[in-house]
Amino acid sequence: MIDHLSAVKIESSTRSYHHGGLRQAVIDEGLRLLDANQKEPDALSLRQIARNVGVSAPAVYHHFPDKQALLKSLAxxxxxxxxxxxxxxxxxxxxxxxxxxxxxxxxFAIANPGLFRLIFSHMPMRISPSTSALKGSPEWMLRDYIKRTLGPTATAREQFAAVVRVWSLIHGLSMLILDEQVDHQSAEELLDEILEVGGLRLKVRTQT
Amino acid sequence: MIDHLSAVKIESSTRSYHHGGLRQAVIDEGLRLLDANQKEPDALSLRQIARNVGVSAPAVYHHFPDKQALLKSLAxxxxxxxxxxxxxxxxxxxxxxxxxxxxxxxxFAIANPGLFRLIFSHMPMRISPSTSALKGSPEWMLRDYIKRTLGPTATAREQFAAVVRVWSLIHGLSMLILDEQVDHQSAEELLDEILEVGGLRLKVRTQT
DNA sequence: GACGCATCCTTACACTGATAAGATGATCGA
DNA sequence: TCGATCATCTTATCAGTGTAAGGATGCGTC
Known part of the structure; x- marks a missing residue:
């Protein structure tokens, strides 16, 4: 309780006690660390984020119920x-x-490895032949394109299979590159050939 | 230091002090937990494994330099x-x-989610047009089949692209199912159609 | 039979996510 | 202008993690 100490404390705390935009600051720092780490998104530490933002760890809990919720926001x-x-x-x-x-x-996956992983490990979508996508979403655009390509005679099952096939191809390639199963550089150089752009196949077969 | 207590302690410890096959027991228990958890492989706890095996945590370190090495063994x-x-x-x-x-x-991915994830997050293979696979390995079998299908005129780049394309398709589908992006049941029902077995496409195009 | 060494134990440390209870300060009604 | 309210942030604490250091145990070998 010495004067100048408490004075310093008050001075430093007046600047930072009510942070203002803590929620956004936490998200920003989370994204920054995710980008810098390149690692598994679970390795991201809530306390580390709080420290870097200049705030105590429990303060984060006033903006997110738990760590998972924070990760979900980043996702x-x-x-x-x-x-x-x-x-x-x-x-x-x-x-x-x-x-x-x-x-x-x-x-996108190559440029944002951590974020990409986070997205698909924290946002179950469970698409199926019977579910329908939100208009304007990537999934909707994909379904729409495939519907038009397959023609009006295609069943929901056929459309679903085609959507999943195309998505699997690009998603699988992304994951194999991120997990270093496939040489990054070679894969990126041959990207169009792998996806068969200019060949026949990124689009689905037009008819049997 | 009461007699019967130390007696009990000695009795129980004589049975388990030198465990015998600790290394294998740890691996077995790790596989069991991985199978039971269904979760992220990193959530697997070294201490939990040690506890279940009936041994102190640091004992594990006499068989594995660190946790990553243990995970690598499981992978x-x-x-x-x-x-x-x-x-x-x-x-x-x-x-x-x-x-x-x-x-x-x-x-395999559906039946062993944790193990499947572990494999591809702990075993970088970095295949490229210039690398060659170990004879008899899955990668070798895949490359061999594609080489024969594409014919002798195909370049290494073309072969590589075809291998990565096929691998991406099945790997992507596996990941999308595990991450619940795609409805498990629908996808498994339509497995052949998604992979285009019986259609035209699990194999690569025969010619342009 | 004593030594040596692999194997295991206890203890300890620095981290993590999370909870509880108290301090702070902005805002709004009297 | 004062005082109460309430969101926001604090410190203290807990259970759990991976890992390092040093001591106990018991098997195999000279």
Whole structure:
């Protein structure tokens, strides 16, 4: 309780006690660490984030019920970011735009490894032949393109199978690259050939 | 230091002080927990394993330099298990055997989620156009089949692209199912259609 | 029979996510 | 302008983690 000590304390705390935008600051720092780490998203430490933001760990709990909720928020942000890039690519339209969506997906994964992993480990979507996507979402754009390509005679099962096939291809390639199963550089160089853009196959077969 | 207490202690410890096959017991218990948990492999606790085996945590360190090494051993076991199943499927031979390898891969992932994740997060293989696989390994079998299918005129780059394309498809489907992006049941029902077995495509195009 | 060494134990440390209870300060009604 | 309210942040604490250091145990070998 010495004067100058408490004075210093008050001075430093007046600047930081009510942080203002803590929630956003935590999310920003989380994204930054996720980007810097390159590692498993679970390795991301809530306390580390709080420390870097200049706040005690329990303060975070006033903005997120628990760590999972924080990660979910980061995943939401990542999903939105991916969706925007996908929408941008889709604007090109037609087969070219469709191919560009595939490239964009894989490149997003390479550019944001931690975030990409987080998205798919924290956002179960459970698409099935009977579920329908939100209009304008990446999934909707994919389904829409495939519906048009397959023609009106295709059943829901056929459409579902085609969607999952295309998605599996680009998602699998992304994961294999991130997990270093496949040489990063070679795969990126041969991206179009792997996805069969310019060949026949990123699009589904037009008819049997 | 009461007599019967120390007696009990000695009695119980004489049975377990030198465990005998601790290393194997740890691996077995690790596999068991991995199977039971269904969760992220990193959630697996070294201390929990030690507890279940009836041994103190640091005892594990006499058999594995650190936790990562333990996980690596589990991954090795998993990889061997997957390879055996793949080899079994390949015995069928021809296009049918090739298709069966794809089904087997996906079904292995569904049956062993934790182990499957562990394999690909702890065993970088870095295949590229210039690397070559160990004869008899799943990768070798895949490359061999594709080489024969594409014919002698195909370049290493073309072969690599075809291998990665097929692998991406089955690996991506596996991951999407495990991460619950795609409805498990629907996907398994439509497995052949997604992989385009019986259609045209699990095999690569025969010619342009 | 004593020594040596692999194997295991206890203890301890620095981290993690999470809870509880108290301090702080902005905001709004009297 | 004062005082109460309430969101926000604090410190203290707990159970759990991976791992390091040093001591106990008991098997195999000279």
């Amino acid at each position: 939401d942000y990542g999903m939105q970011m991916l969706a925007e890039q996908q929408a941008e690519a889709a604007k090109i339209g037609g087969e070219t735009g469709f191919a560009e969506m595939g490239r964009t997906y894989v490149r | 090795d076991y998993g990889m061997q298990m997957l390879a055996e199943q793949q080899a079994e499927a390949a015995k069928i031979g021809g296009e049918t055997g090739f298709a069966e390898m794809g089904r087997t891969y996906v079904r």
